[in-house]
Amino acid sequence: MAERPDMIRIGKYELYWLNGGAFELDGGAMFGVVPKVLWEKKYPPSRGNNINLVAHPILVRTPESNLIIETGLGNKLTEKQRKIFNQKDEWRILDDLRMVGLSADDIDYVILTHCDFDHSGGLVSRKGDDLTLTFPRARYLIQKKEWEDVKKPNKRSAHTFWPVNFEGIEESGNLSLVDGEMEVLPGVALSYTGGHNRGHQIVRIESEGECALHLGDLLPTHVHFNPLWVMAYDNYPLEVIDLKERLEEEGISREAWFTFYHDPFVRACRFNEKGEVIEEVKVSPS
Numbered sequence: 001m002a003e004r005p006d007m008i009r010i011g012k013y014e015l016y017w018l019n020g021g022a023f024e025l026d027g028g029a030m031f032g033v034v035p036k037v038l039w040e041k042k043y044p045p046s047r048g049n050n051i052n053l054v055a056h057p058i059l060v061r062t063p064e065s066n067l068i069i070e071t072g073l074g075n076k077l078t079e080k081q082r083k084i085f086n087q088k089d090e091w092r093i094l095d096d097l098r099m100v101g102l103s104a105d106d107i108d109y110v111i112l113t114h115c116d117f118d119h120s121g122g123l124v125s126r127k128g129d130d131l132t133l134t135f136p137r138a139r140y141l142i143q144k145k146e147w148e149d150v151k152k153p154n155k156r157s158a159h160t161f162w163p164v165n166f167e168g169i170e171e172s173g174n175l176s177l178v179d180g181e182m183e184v185l186p187g188v189a190l191s192y193t194g195g196h197n198r199g200h201q202i203v204r205i206e207s208e209g210e211c212a213l214h215l216g217d218l219l220p221t222h223v224h225f226n227p228l229w230v231m232a233y234d235n236y237p238l239e240v241i242d243l244k245e246r247l248e249e250e251g252i253s254r255e256a257w258f259t260f261y262h263d264p265f266v267r268a269c270r271f272n273e274k275g276e277v278i279e280e281v282k283v284s285p286s
């Protein structure tokens with residue numbers, strides 16, 4: 001990553017991308033029923049049909065508060081897991097926070113769009129032999145339905161809700177379960193969506209007439225903007241298609257920035273009605 005994390009401004013607010021690690025997933029799984037001949041033109045696979053992805057949380061700095069959306073891969077993957085996901089970059093979000101003059105104690109809110117391992121991995125971190133809360137002062141904002149599924153995963157979600165990522169969270173008293181909508185701060189709001197996971201949520205950020213939409217894994221990369229390009233990882237694909245149509249229309253009409261957590265090429269984009277990129281912020285070379 002460049003010296004200072006990539007950043008965009010939304011009115012008075014600053015959004016920074018922090019290095020939460022890089023990894024690979026199967027390209028076919030990332031593009032579901034989309035034929036490879038179509039997706040490989042936009043997103044060339046690396047070895048073994050995998051594609052490169054990042055898990056880069058977004059720090060939102062407002063004049064009063066600091067908020068983090070997602071937490072990256074964390075530092076608890078076993079050697080076997082690191083191999084399976086071909087983890088490349090280490091999780092360095094605390095170093096990146098220091099670059100902008102903040103420490104873990106300065107984070108007031110942690111928002112997880114959902115609890116899959118690649119989003120929740122940095123909630124709890126390993127320090128020597130101990131597990132500790134990475135952001136001890138923060139409130140953790142997760143949808144109630146998502147937390148119910150973490151506590152009682154189905155056969156599929158059991159593979160991605162890793163208990164080690166949630167150790168000590170309930171006992172900390174920092175967990176706030178969101179039931180539908182919530183205004184976190186003036187101009188930062190959560191909305192329940194479902195779709196990718198049963199308890200998935202999105203984030204709207206608005207300041208001084210400008211707007212960013214963070215659609216989490218409904219829109220993992222800018223290449224997924226076509227509503228029909230949904231992932232095989234989506235648990236409710238028809239819902240994802242409906243949600244994307246509605247939310248993308250909203251974002252286009254408001255000239256919003258769409259922000260990406262998994263995109264190794266582009267941090268944020270604006271699109272026109274045809275779904276074409278009209279403005280973009282690229283990932284800085286590391």
Ligand SMILES: [Zn+2]
Pocket residue numbers: 116118119217220262
């Ligand atoms: Zn993800």
